[in-house]
Amino acid sequence: MDALAGSTPFPIPVDYLKYWINQNPTVDWKQLGYKGFENYFNDSVDLYRPIIGTDNSDLSQFKHFGGKMIIWHGWDDKLIPPKGTIHYYNRVLKIMGGQNDTDEFLKLYMAPGVDHCKGGEGADKINGFQSLVNWVENKQPPTTLTAQKIEKGQITLQRPLCPYPQKTVYKGKGDTNNPTNFECQ
Incomplete structure (x- = not known):
């Protein structure tokens, strides 16, 4: 899978950032920086863990x-x-x-x-x-x-x-x- 390494990121996380987290298709992932990415990741966890979270080990x-x-x-x-x-x-x-x-x-x-x-x-x-x-x-x-x-x-x-x-x-x-x-x- 060439899309996992190189200058172009794998499209799923880019679309996730745009459409799910920020709900803005014009968001440019290159402008995030590390801290921005970390904030978006934390927002994602807060927003979607109750709905689609798959890390709860208490079954x-x-x-x-x-x-x-x-x-x-x-x-x-x-x-x-x-x-x-x-x-x-x-x-x-x-x-x-x-x-x-x-x-x-x-x-x-x-x-x-x-x-x-x-x-x-x-x-x-x-x-x-x-x-x-x-x-x-x-x-x-x-x-x-x-x-x-x-x-x-x-x-x-x-x-x-x-x-x-x-x-x-x-x-x-x-x-x-x-x-x-x-x-x-």
Whole structure:
């Protein structure tokens, strides 16, 4: 993603500044300076955390009402740092009673080689939605997710994704494109 470095900023934060925070399409981000950016960031938090904030790690109401959540994140994401998702997940674990209690309603899966939601060298087609439906409707929590790389209509890579902090490990024999030849450790 060339737009993440260089003289032209990534367009999403520029538009966010103009249309959401300042509500003025003529705002010039170059005139902000560091202190101006910091003030706009703080304004953003104050204005929108109650509406779209995603950093609250107290998910007790969500759990109480029977919510189920699958989070997956590509290890090669260049837009949203994957370690931020892990940090959030670890905060949830701490507040929600640890791994066993959290596993009742929330699972995190990390996808090796996958960029922001898709792309990269890794298997980026992930069956998260169907796994969530099975969990909610059939009371079958996922143990792994299936990830595939599809190129020109053909599956070129297939792997299971293990719930974090486990990792997918090849058993040492068999086709490396067969998910059954891997285990979670």
